Amino acid sequence: MSEKYIGIDIGGTSGRVAEFDGLDSDEIKGRERFEVSGTYADDLERLGEAVRSLVGEESPSGIGLGVAGEHAPDGSGLLHSANLKDWGGKPLKADLEASFGCRIKLVNDAEAAAWAEAAFGDHSEDCWVITWGTGVGGGIVEFHKGEPRIVGAPEPGHVILRWDESSPRCNCGRHGCFEAYVGGGYLQKRFGKPPAELSDEELGDVTDWFARGLYDLYRAHPTARFVLGGGVAEKQAARLPEIERKTNGHLEGIGAIEIVETKHGDDAGVIGAMASLRQD
Ligand SMILES: [Zn+2]
Missing domain, CATH: 3.30.420.40 (ATPase, nucleotide binding domain)
Structure with a gap:
């Protein structure tokens, strides 16, 4: 079974998606970008298309997603986000699990930056x-x-x-x-x-x-x-x-x-x- 992992970075106007062969290398195997509209349902659809264009219909082994804002303490989604108001209160983690059938981890953008240094700095x-x-x-x-x-x-x-x-x-x-x-x-x-x-x-x-x-x-x-x-x-x-x-x-x-x-x-x-x- 292939070990494809996906990292997603959601900004105020665009989302970046990258594919990795495992969790032990920072080498990016494929990239996609999509426009972020701020409307949750539309954005989730574009995000889905971007991920699918990298992994096809196969389920990745895991998806990590970093997005700025106040996250729910249980990691289920955003409570508030200054840039993405419509994303607040939506079940982001559950929606991604339903779409991709794999492990999902949500982090805030600063935490993601810290992880990049922790793992590969x-x-x-x-x-x-x-x-x-x-x-x-x-x-x-x-x-x-x-x-x-x-x-x-x-x-x-x-x-x-x-x-x-x-x-x-x-x-x-x-x-x-x-x-x-x-x-x-x-x-x-x-x-x-x-x-x-x-x-x-x-x-x-x-x-x-x-x-x-x-x-x-x-x-x-x-x-x-x-x-x-x-x-x-x-x-x-x-x-x-x-x-x-x-x-x-x-x-x-x-x-x-x-x-x-x-x-x-x-x-x-x-x-x-x-x-x-x-x-x-
Ligand atoms: Zn302040």
Whole structure:
């Protein structure tokens, strides 16, 4: 019997599907893409077609799917998603099981990125994996007897850096969250211009807040390594050493971190969704 596994990464406007030969390799054997309309029934149909075009009528051994939003604690679907409102409250896991007759695992997008690093990154010690894109997400990779695991489902983007009504407002409804200071989707509001047009001084302010955020995450769960990926992290790769230096300034006498870039770039979502099937 063939061992085909599928990793799916659902974004706000498109879905990416990748096929793998097993859970131990990040080599992508086939790819598909589909447009995400936001209407649950339509999207599920397009997703189904994309998967079928890779595996045919055969049932894959497992499907991992990563999607941003608040997931039901029992892993059955999304409770809410800012981008995909119609997906909220739908029995996504049960619907996929009925379509494909195989094991289904749902994870949030940041958890998927953490899984890609846990399974295939070059790490042997615990690390934070931070996704810096429109917002800030993350997961913690821990090693137990040499085996990597993702622990908990932290929401690092909503660590509050300044409890003050005058702080930037976050999509979660509070003020002063980490992502409200640095998230790509918030920078336009903070500075009144697109992120690409930010001056050195403005970017310096962004990295100041980023370092404060990483300081808090280190104090809550200390790891020597922070792995950064996501759309903004890729565009601001030249600024990562500055964030590292500023964070270590705050941590003087306490500890030190190194910042490294994620291994898979854009493919982290599909690879991590597949790798999440390693854990029950
Ligand atoms: Zn928030």
